Amino acid sequence: xxxxxxxxxxxxxxxxxxxPVRLITLLVGLHSITMIVCALLLSAAHGDWLNIFAYNSSxxxxxxIWRLFTYAFVAQPDIWxxxxxxxxxxxxxxxxxxxxxxxxxxxxAGLILLGPLLLQAFGYAGIPQIAVGVQDVGFAVxxxxxxxxxxxxxxxxxxxxxxxxxLLTISSLQYLAxxxxxxxxVLISSSLMAIMLMRRxxxxxxxxxxGFEWSLPGFQKPKPRFSxxxxxxxxxxxxSKSIPKDKVIDPIMEMDxxxxxxxxxxIDSLSRDERTALEKARQAILQREGGx
Numbered sequence: 238x239x240x241x242x243x244x245x246x247x248x249x250x251x252x253x254x255x256x257p258v259r260l261i262t263l264l265v266g267l268h269s270i271t272m273i274v275c276a277l278l279l280s281a282a283h284g285d286w287l288n289i290f291a292y293n294s295s296x297x298x299x300x301x302i303w304r305l306f307t308y309a310f311v312a313q314p315d316i317w318x319x320x321x322x323x324x325x326x327x328x329x330x331x332x333x334x335x336x337x338x339x340x341x342x343x344x345x346a347g348l349i350l351l352g353p354l355l356l357q358a359f360g361y362a363g364i365p366q367i368a369v370g371v372q373d374v375g376f377a378v379x380x381x382x383x384x385x386x387x388x389x390x391x392x393x394x395x396x397x398x399x400x401x402x403x404l405l406t407i408s409s410l411q412y413l414a415x416x417x418x419x420x421x422x423v424l425i426s427s428s429l430m431a432i433m434l435m436r437r438x439x440x441x442x443x444x445x446x447x448g449f450e451w452s453l454p455g456f457q458k459p460k461p462r463f464s465x466x467x468x469x470x471x472x473x474x475x476x477s478k479s480i481p482k483d484k485v486i487d488p489i490m491e492m493d494x495x496x497x498x499x500x501x502x503x504i505d506s507l508s509r510d511e512r513t514a515l516e517k518a519r520q521a522i523l524q525r526e527g528g529x
Contacts, residue, residue, distance in 0.1 A: 250338060260338040261329035264345065265322050268371060271310040272318060279313070287311050292353050292368040294360025305353045306346075311369040325375045328382040335385050336438055344381065344434055348374045351430060352423040359419045366419055373420070376408065377427035384435035387444050398445055488521035 251258050278286055292308035293301075312318055333341040352373055356366035380401060382389075387398040405428065412421040432444065495515045499507065507515065 259330060259333055260342055260345075261326055261333050264329070265326045268310060268312065268322060268325075272312045272314055275312060276314045287369075292356070292366070294353075294357050294366040297353065297357060298360060306349055308353065308369050309349045309371045309374060312371070321372065321375050325371070325378060328379045331385065332378060332381045332435075335435075335440065340438065344431065345374070345378070347434075348377045348427050348431065351427055355423050355426060356419055364419070368420075373423050373427050376404070376424065377431040379404075380428040381431040381435050384432045384444060385440045387442055488518040488525070491515075492518040492522065 250260055250263070275287055278284060290304065290307035291311050292304045297304050329341070329345075332344070336344065349371075352368060356368060360366050383397045383401040387396065389397040391397055391400045405424070408424055409421055412418070412424065491514060495507065495511060495518070498511075
């Protein structure tokens with residue numbers, strides 16, 4: 238099947254026929270293949286070979302630095318691995334679309350490397366650490382998605398921001414109950430790193446739906462009517478700029494921008510002013526069509 242290379246930050250790496258192959262597709266495929274290899278080694282009673290690739294702070298201190306990366310591709314077959322890969326692909330695809338595959342590759346590599354570096358500090362302090370799998374990396378990718386679309390709708394209409402808080406709380410309590418504060422540090426640090434990098438990439442919507450801003454009476458900065466970010470890119474499109482209230486706007490364009498925001502973040506992401514603007518645009522379009 239012929240493969241054609243595509244260029245462009247938001248495009249997939251290449252296509253196989255009509256199927257677009259993105260970086261996250263290759264990563265999930267690599268994780269799945271290595272899981273199968275791990276299963277075969279375990280079934281053949283060669284599980285000790287996997288210890289060569291698992292992260293071990295003691296062995297890493299002796300110069301086996303390849304463990305800083307290979308640990309993420311050591312996994313045992315179980316039902317949770319399937320869920321991890323499904324979540325990694327779903328949220329990773331959205332993050333890759335927002336960042337472009339090059340910056341997503343840097344983010345993913347940084348998340349893989351961050352955990353062992355933090356755990357190595359405990360190893361040097363006399364608390365040996367061992368780690369395998371991509372659980373914390375996958376959760377950090379989900380945190381990056383939440384930083385992009387904090388108002389996206391999930392279970393029972395719950396916003397992504399609150400799903401993130403709930404999962405982070407449960408995971409933190411799980412690590413505390415298991416007496417694993419180093420893993421808790423990795424979980425929180427990886428999530429914060431992902432969120433901060435998304436903020437630096439230009440995704441600036443408040444994570445919890447509000448912002449903190451000091452203001453003095455008489456010196457309050459006027460709020461924009463609305464700001465819409467097409468396809469999650471917050472810094473590269475003119476439509477993401479604020480639209481002044483005193484500027485005449487084509488109602489069709491205004492409705493398109495608002496509908497695009499609704500499709501990406503849900504109806505609850507609209508502010509009161511944006512809902513009013515949407516209704517006014519709808520009425521203007523109806524009047525325009527009725528006058529033809």
